[in-house]
Each structure stands twice: as structure tokens, then as C-alpha cells.
Amino acid sequence: MIILGLDQTGKSTLLKRMVDSVRSIREDFQMESTNGFNYINLTITRNAYSIWDLGGDKVNKDFWNIFYRTLNIKLVIYVIELTEENILPNLQELIILMNEESLKESRFYVIFNCFMKPGQTFVKDDYTQKAKLIVSRIKEYPIYRINERFQYDIIDLHKSTFTESDVDSILSYSFKDID
Numbered sequence: 138m139i140i141l142g143l144d145q146t147g148k149s150t151l152l153k154r155m156v157d158s159v160r161s162i163r164e165d166f167q168m169e170s171t172n173g174f175n176y177i178n179l180t181i182t183r184n185a186y187s188i189w190d191l192g193g194d195k196v197n198k199d200f201w202n203i204f205y206r207t208l209n210i211k212l213v214i215y216v217i218e219l220t221e222e223n224i225l226p227n228l229q230e231l232i233i234l235m236n237e238e239s240l241k242e243s244r245f246y247v248i249f250n251c252f253m254k255p256g257q258t259f260v261k262d263d264y265t266q267k268a269k270l271i272v273s274r275i276k277e278y279p280i281y282r283i284n285e286r287f288q289y290d291i292i293d294l295h296k297s298t299f300t301e302s303d304v305d306s307i308l309s310y311s312f313k314d315i316d
């Protein structure tokens with residue numbers, strides 16, 4: 138599986154949280170922008186997952202297609218940062234991926250990371266509203282029956298602690314039956 142989304146949205150933070158969940162630790166940390174990729178193998182409830190976390194800035198983004206066209210991607214975990222003023226470019230990237238031929242068999246799991254910059258206050262309803270709006274936009278694209286492959290969560294990656302079962306429920310989405 139592959140973690141994508143524009144730069145500074147929290148992809149590597151998410152990866153770190155996932156790894157920590159298996160080790161049952163929770164530590165504060167500062168992430169550096171990813172140049173290239175991070176790769177880990179994670180075994181959760183006897184399922185082994187290979188996870189790629191790619192850098193999301195302009196330069197790194199040009200290399201995403203090499204990864205998803207070469208690897209057999211079962212799940213795209215897509216991170217959108219909701220407090221970002223303009224989330225449109227990140228939404229547009231997601232739509233491009235959903236229309237990508239080599240990802241047409243992949244499932245998408247969208248995570249809305251929501252972290253406050255100084256001076257911002259967390260108003261859950263506002264961000265839920267924003268997330269719902271994005272979801273409705275994505276569902277306008279019926280090409281690959283996106284609604285059946287689509288699920289989303291709103292979390293603050295720094296505040297939340299992931300348990301193994303949280304991570305399992307995200308990762309196992311790649312093979313779970315969907316009604």
C-alpha cells in the first residue's frame with residue numbers, strides 16, 4: 138500500500154503512528170519533509186503489509202507514478218489536511234489518482250488530518266462539513282464506483298494514539314468486503 142497526499146499533510150506522521158501502534162508506544166516527535174520515500178513492513182493481526190510513504194512536494198510528486206505503476210497497490214491511503222486554507226489542489230491530486238488506470242483495482246482510504254496552527258481553534262463541525270463537501274465532490278466521479286471503495290476518517294495525528302486495531306481497520310480495508 139501507498140500513502141499519498143500533498144506535502145506537509147501528515148503522511149510520515151501517520152506512518153510513524155502506525156509503527157508506534159505495534160510497539161505500543163506513544164512519543165512526541167518532529168517530522169522532516171520526506172525527500173524520496175519511507176518504506177516499512179508491518180505485521181498486524183497476522184497480516185503483513187508493505188507500506189510506502191512518498192514525499193508530497195512538487196518535485197517528489199512527479200515520481201509518484203513510477204511507484205504506483207510499478208508496484209501492485211492494493212490500498213491508497215490518501216491524506217488531506219483540513220485546516221489548510223486551500224485544499225483544492227490536494228483534492229485534485231486525489232481525483233487524478235482515482236482516474237489512474239493502474240490504480241483502478243485499488244481501494245482508497247482518505248484520512249483527514251486536522252491539526253491546528255497557532256491561533257486556530259478546532260471546531261469539529263466546521264471540519265466535518267469541509268470533509269463531507271470533499272467526499273461529495275469525490276463521489277461525483279462514478280468512473281470506478283468510488284463510493285464503494287471509499288471511506289474516511291477525521292483525526293489529529295499528533296493528539297491521537299493509534300491502537301493496533303485502529304491501524305488494522307485502516308489497512309485491512311484493502312481486502313475487506315464492502316456491502
Ligand SMILES: Nc1nc2c(ncn2[C@@H]2O[C@H](COP(=O)(O)OP(=O)(O)OP(=O)(O)O)[C@@H](O)[C@H]2O)c(=O)[nH]1
Nearest residue numbers: 144145146147148149150168170171193252294295
Ligand atoms: N500538531 C500537529 N502537527 C502535525 C500533525 N501531523 C503532522 N504534523 C506536523 O506537520 C509537519 C508535516 O508532517 P509530515 O508527517 O512530515 O507531513 P508529510 O505529509 O509527510 O510531508 P512531506 O513528506 O513533505 O510530503 C511536521 O512538522 C509534523 O510534525 C498533527 O496531527 N498535529
Ligand SMILES: [Mg+2]
Nearest residue numbers: 148149170171
Ligand atoms: Mg513525509
